[in-house]
Amino acid sequence: AAGIVLISLIGGRIIPSFTRNWLARENPGKLPAPFGRFDIASIAISAIALGAWTFAPHNRVSGMLMAVAAICQVWRLSRWAGERTLRDPLVLILHLAYAFVPVGFALVSASILLPAIVPVAAGLHAFGVGAVGSMTVAVMARAT
Numbered sequence: 001a002a003g004i005v006l007i008s009l010i011g012g013r014i015i016p017s018f019t020r021n022w023l024a025r026e027n028p029g030k031l032p033a034p035f036g037r038f039d040i041a042s043i044a045i046s047a048i049a050l051g052a053w054t055f056a057p058h059n060r061v062s063g064m065l066m067a068v069a070a071i072c073q074v075w076r077l078s079r080w081a082g083e084r085t086l087r088d089p090l091v092l093i094l095h096l097a098y099a100f101v102p103v104g105f106a107l108v109s110a111s112i113l114l115p116a117i118v119p120v121a122a123g124l125h126a127f128g129v130g131a132v133g134s135m136t137v138a139v140m141a142r143a144t
Helices: 002-026 037-055 060-078 089-113 120-143
Strands: none
Touching: 002 037, 002 089, 002 120, 037 060, 037 089, 060 089, 089 120
16 A cells, blocks of 8 residues: 555656656647646545555455556556657656556446455455556656
């Protein structure tokens, strides 16, 4: 859970920054929204949802909080102009890797609210392999 909060916090700073720098140089136009109150609220909601899930993993309130966090994270990601980075795989992969954060929240929410349909392993894999694994590789590739 702490790793996802860190990805949300750090990724939410570096992805828009790398995107802004690339877009300003290669594809002027719409730039990522600057870090602001919405980002802070999204991170806080995500941290609360992850905390609730950690201590009450089968509670419907945890599931609803995870759903709200998923929506906030999708909205947050949509503000970073990722659709404009298709020509640069090193920037695009950052957006794709971060997309596993809201996917993980949504799958964990679904596993709580619809346990007969969605296994909890789906959310764990989205967070672990998707978000942590992909983001690690994406940042290493971009930073070198």
